[in-house]
Amino acid sequence: MFLKELSEASGVSSREQEIRDLIRDYVKPNVDELFTDSLGNLYAVKGKTKPGPKVMLAAHMDEVGLMITNIEKNGLLRFSPVGGIDPRVLVSKPVYIGKDKVIGVIGAKAIHLQRPEERTQVLGFDDLYIDIGASDDDEAKKLVKISDVAI
Incomplete structure (x- = not known):
């Protein structure tokens, strides 16, 4: 259901609020830290203090x-x-x-x-x-x- 909502949400460049809100609500229960910077980028962090390799997932939220x-x-x-x-x-x-x-x-x-x-x-x-x-x-x-x- 989340992918359907995400696919149907509006995320036209410079107006990504709807996409950002959907992602924030979806990942919130599963992360230790969640914040948005001044440019609107959303950061979700889990296990930051644990030793070992780190993985970063980066993707754009905007669309034409x-x-x-x-x-x-x-x-x-x-x-x-x-x-x-x-x-x-x-x-x-x-x-x-x-x-x-x-x-x-x-x-x-x-x-x-x-x-x-x-x-x-x-x-x-x-x-x-x-x-x-x-x-x-x-x-x-x-x-x-x-x-x-x-x-």
């Missing part, structure tokens, strides 16, 4: 994600990448946005609406949007806000 940068009048969301993401792999992917994990789907201009020259170009982030099913910006703003992150 998307940050909402604009809410269009039609309710669609514009976004920027957080980390290295290839925009070509995003079309039709589901995403979860913000603390409430609002469900959205990444989309692009429909093929039948594209000009012939657009059909041969590689999509960039400016060509993509997230659809959360909102009919307009007022409805969308009730669900998400600019600066929310999506995974």
